[in-house]
Amino acid sequence: MSEYSRLKIMLGGVPLGCDNIGDEATLASAVGIFRRLMPECELTVCTAKQRETASKFNCNTLPLYGFDRSPLSEFRRVVANYDLFIWFGATGLSDYPETACALLENSQKAGVATVVWNVGMNNVFNPMLYSLAGKKLKLCKLLESVTWVDWAAHFEKFIHKRVRKRLADTLGKSRLIVLRDEASLLELRKCASFPQAMVGADSAILQKSVEFESLRWEDHCAQMFNSATKRVALCLSSQSPVGELDDFAAWLDNLNLSENVLTIMLPMNPITDYEFMEKLRSKMKYSQKTIMPRFIEPEEIQCVVAKCNLVISSRLHLMILALNHLIPCIGIARGSKINSFLDQFGLPVAGSTGTVDFNTLDYYAKKYLGANDFSLQGAKVRKKMVKNLSEAESRLKSVLYEINSRI
Incomplete structure (x- = not known):
């Protein structure tokens, strides 16, 4: 029996099984990495779709x-049966930092080693969680009207400082910290120096594709796709929806006609992106020049996008899958992660979901x-990314060896 057979690893800190194909792509590649480094390790994944996963x-x-x-008390009881908890993937350092910190902290209190693996960080914390709204914002505005002090900004600064301190304290106790890009590392180092x-x-740069012939299309989609001479893949996120939907529909109509x-x-x-892009299609004059196949697995999406000429997206992972096959991309930003990723390739970002730059697009x-x-x-650029990931894997393997030796 292999010396690694007893190593029990829990993967968590990412909202898996919640209809985000990008997160599932990261999971698929991360599972491949951990099994390649320790073939007989016991992997457990935290997910909302337990049976399917x-x-x-x-x-x-x-x-x-x-x-x-x-309850977190249940998590702490369960994680105590493991040797290692790995928070992996997504943009959790800024999207839901305190959620993931709570999992790391409870793992550490249970005596379980922790690793942060290729997590990303935007230049702003999730505004849905860390910006004032509702009654608190109204109260701050009322106080501002009589004191001439921007109390909302002061309060948000206090919240952000508290979150950064928690990240510094919690991640500082982890055995390994790997960020998915240089921009994320620079953001994390605003919390603490983190010399290690x-x-x-992103693990998804190792995503595999299915064979094109195995794809199950709706009949009309397959015919249109195969007969097209130029193909543009598009994804607009419903999380931060494009506000100028009428203008975007008009631009897309023009592109489809002028460029065939x-x-x-x-x-x-x-689910949600599908509904949002159906809304976009309903605003187009020539929606018959679009198709929206119902592929839900990352290996299927990558197979399709690999045969396109261009990708336009406000979802990061569609562009990661496209660039695995060197398909050029144009980003529409929502936070800094898309800019940070495409900057490495010298690829453009056409404004943001709030204000699309149609001239650049x-x-x-x-x-x-x-x-x-x-x-x-x-x-x-991709060769450099693969090299960075390989070096991170070497560090991870050393950590796994060390933890395993103490079991």
Whole structure:
């Protein structure tokens, strides 16, 4: 029996099983990494879709601790049976930092080693959680009217400082900290110096694809896709929806006609993104030049996007999957993560979901549809990302060896 057979690893801190295809892509590649480094380790994944995840990855599953109603006392009791808790993937350092910190803290209190693996961090904390709203904001505005002090800004600064201190204290006790890009590491170091932290890459850069012939299309979608000479993949996130939907529909109509393009809408959330892009289609004059296949697995999405000429997206992971095959992308920002990722490739961002820059969008869409000279440049950047990830894997393997030796 292998010396690794007893190592029990719990993967959590990401809202898995909640209809986010990007998170599932990260999970698939992370599982592959951990099993390659320790083939006989026992993996357990925290997810809202326990049965489906167990079947797909042949792993153990647990409830989605931190994101469901399961008490943290239950999590601490369960995690005590493991050797290592790994918080992996997504942009959790800024999207839900205190949720993941609570899982790390409870693991550490139970005597379980912790690792932070290729997590990202935006330059702002999640405004839904860390910006004032409702009665608190009204009270601050009322106080501001009589004191001339921006109390809302002061209070939010206090909240952000508290969160950064918690991140500094909690992550400082982890055995390994790997960020998915340099920008995330710089943001984390605003909390503390973290000299031991390093840059890896999003695990999804290792995502595999299915064979194209195995895809199950609706008949009309397959015919339109196969006969198209130019294909643009599109995903607009419902989380931070594009406000200028009428203008976007008009721009897309014009692109589809002037460039003889087929637009393939690929929802990275098969429920909410699908509904939002159906709304976009309803505003188009020539919606018959679009298709929206119902693929829900990352390996299917990557297979489709690999045969497109261009990707336009406000979802990061659709662009990660596209760039695995060196397909050029145009981002529409929501937070800094899309800018940080595309900057590495020298690819453009056409404004934000609040204000789309249609001039930039139009210029680069026509540029990449006209002639794709991006692949050489993209290959160099991707090679560096793979190298960074490989170096991070080496560090992780050392940590796993050390933990295993003490079992």
